Amino acid sequence: MARQSERLKVVLELEQRREQAALEQFQAAQELLRQQTDRLSQLERYQGEYQDQLRNDGATGPIPVSRLQTGHAFISQLGQAIAGQYRQIEKARRDFEQAREQWQKAWERREGMARFIETCRERERREDDRREQKALDEAASQQFARRRK
16 A cells, blocks of 8 residues: 555645646736736826826917817826726736735645645654564564574
């Protein structure tokens, strides 16, 4: 019969695969959060540039009302897009935290299994040592008994 530590290797391999899958999800969530944050920065930068352009146009002379209205409407749309992007970032942040927790739990399960297997191996080594010592003692005892005869 296979030793317990050997039989548990299958469980450890399963836990390693689960941990790897959780790590990949965590990394994907981290990348998505980074992308969403970059997108927000781009939108805010674009809004600021557009506002500056509108101000500069006004500094050089009168701006037609239709151009001013169109510019303010566009800036308002950018503001709405920025607000929506903040919501996307919050969702991405929640997903990131959840993925991080799942990876941490998977890591802890895998680590726990590895420690348990090592404990089993140590116990098995002690049992082997005891059996070997018992066999040596019996052999020495039998040898002593044969010499006495």
